[in-house]
Amino acid sequence: MIERFRHLLAIEPLSAEQITFLLDQAKPFQQIQRHPLKKLATLRGKSVALAFFEASTRTRISFGTAATRLGADSMSLQAESSSLKKGESLIDTVHTLEAMKPDCIVIRHAASGAAEFISERVAVPVINAGDGLHEHPTQGLLDALTIRDRRGSLDGLRITILGDILHSRVARSDIHLLSKFGARITLCGPAMWLPRELDQLAPGVRRSFSIEDALDGADVVMALRVQSERLNEPSLPRDEYIRLYQLSQARLARARPDALVLHPGPMIRGLEIEPAVADGPQSCVLEQVTNGIAVRMALLYLLIGGTGSIEDLPNASD
């Protein structure tokens, strides 16, 4: 039996076995996305607090949809409307939120470690929806689910991650996760976004500054969003980024013919990815979105549901 999950704060401390368990748990929830009636009553009367101290549209909607489809309610707190702007401390805001008696807190925050900090100070389960440059574990899980569905297994894949690795918590969660299944991971992007320390992030990781080299024989290509405001720092013009690092059809041809293309969104067409690739047959971008709801439903169910003990089980053969 897998040990009990109390929170989901990061991928790094999880074992491959625990990750496999979580991915398996997402399967029945994937089916529910295809049902004509997608709403369950399983978590009726429960509520999920979505505490987003950093702008987010898709992750917040995905968690909100996951809660709704399980029959739970969600309450949303956004940075723009929160008291943080008025000078309230993070912990005071979270205690206020906790006093509203949610059954789970989903938190996104610009500070690395914020989710863990909160989890040590509240009584309910906490899910990290992205903390600074640290991790975005549910994105890691939904990426892995998408890859496993298409490939049949996660074992020993050749993964290429393109773009701004330095500032990407998505990349960190993906790297930790896939590395536990023996992936060989190549990180590729401008040198300013590929510091040497990334080599030590997990076993099987290497850096490459040439996209052609990085894509060679890849099973999975993950393009990250390039934030244009970052392209102004140590002077890498947009055109230069496109010329050197854009994932184009011509470049993708260097990967395996059936290589998968993933992107966590929001996608800037024409910058980090060519539209023909984004819409091409190898693109899994929309599957990622659907799988995101399934993964988040599985987690909410796992963390909020089943608070009793095994002895309480009624006649098992009923």
Added chain:
Amino acid sequence: MHVVEKRQLMSATEIDRTLQRLAHEIVERTPDLQQLVLVGIRRRGVPLAERLARNIEAILGRSVEVGSLDITLYRDDLSTVAPQPVVQASDIPNVDDRDIVLVDDVLYTGRTTRAAMNGLFDLGRPRRVRLCVLIDRGHRELPVEASFTGRTVQTSDSEIIEVRLQEIDNEERVVLVDRVA
């Protein structure tokens, strides 16, 4: 607290004979067999539904559709079930306008059947839903009855009926056990 076996209710041969009889009853009372779908409730309803389907196929000489349904997400006792219950995938053909027979090993409180019906109706609108169980042990808490019953057994609250099937338990019999403090 531990459990002791009180007596055997069915042998392997008796289980087999009962499933033969139930298959005949289902065929007899299903006017349009094209529309028939047997849906096993996880876990032990699944091998039972498969066996019933094989028996019906032997009678009719053509195949019968079978599905499986996991009711974990439809239970009404979320806070009292095991910590972090594991959800299994369901595998069900299109249910719209079909004549469904839910298959389970034991009918007890009726809550599992209620959950299964909820699960089924999330998938579509069957024309009819009936229930087939190997054992009916009484003690209903909901207005649920089986259309096809293998055997009815009088039990007390502390007793448990264990249906052990080759496919899951590596043995084949039905036993009545009792909880002893």
